[in-house]
Amino acid sequence: MSTTVQSAPLPWSLLLFEPQKLLFSLSSFIAAAITLTIAFEFSLPRPWWALLTVYVTAQPMAGAFRPKVLYRLGGILTGALVSILVVPNLQHAPELLVLCMAAWTGVCIYLAVLDRTPRAFLFQMAAFSSAVISFPYLDDPADVFTTTISRVEEMAVAIVSVTLVHSLLQPWSARPIIHGRASAFLAHASRWTREALGQRHTRLEYEHRRMLAADVAELGMMAIHLPTTAGRRTVLGVQKQLATVLPLASAAANRLDMLSALAPLDAQLARLVEDTRAWLATPAPLQFTTGPELAMRCRALAERAEQSLSWRTLLRASLCVRMAEFIEAQVEACRLAQQLDGAPQSQEKREPTHERDRSFPLARDHGLAMLAGLATATAIMLYCAVWILLAWPSGSATAAFAALITCSFAMQDDPAPVLGRYLGATLLTFPLAAFYLFAVLPRVDGCAMLIVTLAPALLAIGYIQATPSLSARALPMFSCLIVALGFLDRFIADFATFINVGLAQVGGIIATIAVAKLFRSVSVRWTAKRMLRDNWSEIGQMASTARPFRPVHWTGKAVDRLGQIAARMAVAEGSDALHAADGLADLRIGRNVIAIRRALPTLSGPIQVSLREVLEGIAALFQARGRKGELLPPPSSLLASIDMAIATLCVRAHGASAHPALLALVGMRCNLFPTAAVPRMVCDA
Structure with missing residues (x-):
């Protein structure tokens, strides 16, 4: 047969x-x-x-x-x-x-x-x-x-x-290709943030962050192909907004996780989160037109939450502010991406480009x-x-x-x-x-x-x-x-x-x-570890009050380094401390350090003492991580310093100058001590 x-x-x-x-x-x-x-x-x-x-x-x-x-x-x-x-x-x-x-x-x-x-x-x-x-x-x-x-x-x-x-x-022309990359990033960021705000943050974070960070760095490599200076400046603006979108979206998801762990969301905040998720599901042109109104709602709810300060209301205010900042950055990125597709630029929203901002920083x-x-x-x-x-x-x-x-x-x-x-x-x-x-x-x-x-x-x-x-x-x-x-x-x-x-x-x-x-036969894990140590060392140097404060381009470099690390760790075998190291948490902490150091000169003496103690603790922790190349746990003394600084700001500080520092301290506590008990103190306005 x-x-x-x-x-x-x-x-x-x-x-x-x-x-x-x-x-x-x-x-x-x-x-x-x-x-x-x-x-x-x-x-x-x-x-x-x-x-x-x-x-x-x-x-x-x-x-x-x-x-x-x-x-x-x-x-x-x-x-x-x-x-x-x-x-x-x-x-x-x-x-x-x-x-x-x-x-x-x-x-x-x-x-x-x-x-x-x-x-x-x-x-x-x-x-x-x-x-x-x-x-x-x-x-x-x-x-x-x-x-x-x-x-x-x-x-x-x-x-x-x-x-x-x-x-x-x-x-x-390279212009449609760059527009496609920017549009793809905005779609990735919208999908990730929408699902993260839907209580799927932990599972999706590592899955998407390599793609998101890599697209930001790739835009800079492609910008050189544009024939005009105006086109290259537009791409630079897109890069800056996209680099901002990544940590802001991650921070909003982090605060939502913390709030949900304490108690169910109240109806007003739950409705705002659902509206934001629905907004993220719309096309980019529609996001551009309806985003500003949604951001105003987030800021209004944050102001109402701050009228009676407690740990829960601080988390609520932090979530609303980060959502508003994320929406505003997403809207601006959509506007600039439309310019790459040939859409005319509105004169009232055009921002000057400084001499030092003519290139996107690379790590x-x-x-x-x-x-x-x-x-x-x-x-x-x-x-x-x-x-x-x-x-x-x-x-x-x-x-x-x-x-x-x-x-x-x-x-x-x-x-x-x-x-x-x-x-x-x-x-x-x-x-x-x-x-x-x-x-x-x-x-x-x-x-x-x-x-x-x-x-x-x-x-x-x-x-x-x-x-x-x-x-x-x-x-x-x-x-x-x-x-x-x-x-x-x-x-x-x-x-x-x-x-x-x-x-x-x-x-x-x-x-x-x-x-x-x-x-040259070095493993991708060895290369990623070097980059991670450099990132930790830079955060430690930036937090040290004994060093000059030079935050320019740090976020761009950190996002670029995050993309390089995640791309290498995505192909590395096994799981180890490097996989456990959360690059987005480091990125959020670095931005919080920048907010505190910028607000420091405008605050009173007792508040400055509390904030300097927090900064020195952050500097010591990240410099030790950079030296040893290990994800060392933060000491309990740092948690006590952060709680004391939050209490001091709530009691002594009033006005817009203290607001960024207070939200930055809340963000630091959430990132460094996510499982810590709720502070016993209650902030009285």
Whole structure:
């Protein structure tokens, strides 16, 4: 008896080409054809470097080309200048020359990893171009000036060609993409807050906070693609509001949890919460029009709650104020997001942009950046040592390939797994390169025929590059194919040279993997722990009254760091103290510290003494957490200081200046001591 086995049908998505990806691949190929034509027409010595630069530069989002072209060209010129200054002066001391070039490359990678903006392309191109120019020609440093000019011409032609072609054939603006990101964030924040106010705060907080914080940081990376200063300032305003939305929504949910644990909500407050949840379920344009009235209701209820102060009424007032602030921030974010979609800006709501507020702050880790730079410099020195000791004819190319690879993957926490896939894609492409070199190219005559012959391979790999799940494999495929063919002004098909170049590429990748495992194989938990310690240390410094008070940009940096931590911990295995560390609670505590320190100079002496005692306790706690890297529990003495400060403010303080400090103390107690008993004292107005 026979059985028939039917294979599962292939999805149509695998059989049909997506027009946008196909257009991207076609645009890259046209840029490559233009680059090759110019290189052969003007007799540039290494056309293959120009062709490889086209595909190294090409990226699926066309909006990224125009602003980055200046950074890339600036990096190439910087690397060329360093090569001209260093190589001739140290040509008689090859060891010192290698040391200087490796140090220069390491410094550039350090700056690129530290920067975390599109400006990092300048440092990456400076490192890559200096390595490409210097290392393959250390045997003949006298000709370095001519070589440098040729490499600059080849790479500059490629960058300008790919920028122009992609801008013309893919005229998609980054503005709709940024508007989509901002709208998605507002939708995420609305859904999260709506469900959090519905008593689902604990379960949903960690689920959503990575997505929310990551979107805030991503907007800053994309803002550089906007052509006008007004557009970039609008994105900056959206970022600031979104960074404010995150802790305010979390604080409102936290206060609601605390109130619900004491007793059922009264009818008026329950109705306000339900109305807020219903408002969050409406589209963003409707939120913009109806939000101000809802915020006024929240503030009015907060004022009525403060007329008879007790712990419960303080919690109620804190909840209402945080809800009002959240609604106002959400409304402003909706207004700015509509501007990104082309909506006109109302003159009465336009806020001036200060000189210091022209960029969104990013949290930078000097330790990780130094580690990346040290790994790059060490790798290059090892490559050059092996090349010189073995007198390998193609060994100089290994250093150039290694520089390309290390520069490409310097941003990774642990680049070794990605480099393993890079090696696999390279090995798979060697048969294709051999087929072209020994079977196809000997029958090709002229630049036009060469371009036509290369079209199938370049278009196919370009389509792979446009596919997000496969794009990491495209660069090694391009590198292997183009470098192995090694286009010169005349065709040369030498098997020994082909093998030597192939071994140089594979050797460079393997050596890079080895060095990456030695220097860069750090776990995501280790990286997250460093960031968490930095966050704790900054809160401790900000709370210390002995230090200058510099709160500018702290919230933005904390949100950015929260996104980085949550993204890494989302892929970390197991559960430990780092998973227990609540980044949003730290963010709320930091904002409470800022509120207290801002109100401190306006209050009377006895109140200042109580608040300073609280601040010093916060500073000691978070500085200890930063030093030990552990989520140390707050001491009971800090709880006593907070309760005493609340009582002092209720009895002695009156007026608007004391109000933010009082609500900040309530927030601190809720965040640091969520399970503590209700204070025995009752505040009398």
